[in-house]
Amino acid sequence: MRPWSYSRLKTWEDCPKSYFYSYVEKVPSSREVGPAASRGTELHAKAEAYLKDELKIYPPEFQGVAGHTMLLKSKKAIPEQKLAVAEDWSPREWTDDDVYARGIIDVIYVDDGVVHVQDWKTGQIYDTHPDQLATYVALAAAHYPDATEFRARAIYIDQGVISKPVSTRSDRVKPIRMLLDGRIKNAEADEIFPTRAGSACKWCDFSKKYGGPCAF
Numbered sequence: 001m002r003p004w005s006y007s008r009l010k011t012w013e014d015c016p017k018s019y020f021y022s023y024v025e026k027v028p029s030s031r032e033v034g035p036a037a038s039r040g041t042e043l044h045a046k047a048e049a050y051l052k053d054e055l056k057i058y059p060p061e062f063q064g065v066a067g068h069t070m071l072l073k074s075k076k077a078i079p080e081q082k083l084a085v086a087e088d089w090s091p092r093e094w095t096d097d098d099v100y101a102r103g104i105i106d107v108i109y110v111d112d113g114v115v116h117v118q119d120w121k122t123g124q125i126y127d128t129h130p131d132q133l134a135t136y137v138a139l140a141a142a143h144y145p146d147a148t149e150f151r152a153r154a155i156y157i158d159q160g161v162i163s164k165p166v167s168t169r170s171d172r173v174k175p176i177r178m179l180l181d182g183r184i185k186n187a188e189a190d191e192i193f194p195t196r197a198g199s200a201c202k203w204c205d206f207s208k209k210y211g212g213p214c215a216f
Helices: 006-014 016-024 035-051 060-074 129-143 170-188 199-203
Strands: 078-085 101-111 114-121 149-156 166-169
Touching: 006 016, 006 129, 006 170, 035 060, 035 078, 035 101, 035 114, 060 149, 078 129, 101 129, 114 129, 129 149, 129 166, 129 170, 149 170, 166 170
Parallel strands: 114 149
Antiparallel strands: 078 101, 101 114, 149 166
16 A cells, blocks of 8 residues: 555545555556646646756746746746655655655745745645645655745646645644554555545546446
8 A cells, every 4th residue: 555645545535445446456547538637747747847947938828827936946946856755754765665655746945944845736726735735744844854844835827826835843744744644544454445425436537437347
């Protein structure tokens, strides 16, 4: 079941059966990648290229967040940084054998002792996004042990909205990790993987309507 990521854990919490098909049985998806997902991947790649100075001008799709995007470039923000940790939350390399959890942070930079963790978002604003950012803060803290504070924000490209920063002092990272440990422990104890039918079914790769193995 390891290494855990935000998306892997959320899949289990939304529906253990979907998790089982995806990560245990490794059943191939029966649903084609939709245009929204493809567009999200494309815009992430453009953002990465811009921050790496492979593009001199920000992509036109980023017009609504142009000022913030240029600020990130001026801060020499690192795009797509891969961070991994062991079970004791000590830093690890991405492919180490004892990796417990890991994640790819869209944008990260350090400014005056504060680590800024940010995530590009296409589409709608969802109430799960702060939880995802908190997971990234927990990972980042292992790799930036001298930081005094972490500030997390979501960048909503389509809405032209930058979320208000959520600040976490370095001494308040432990409770986030403890909560994640509890959620992961629950997932790792699951030996049944029951179906949890709900709103997520309409997007599930293994849904009956897409020709998948699930009854829903």
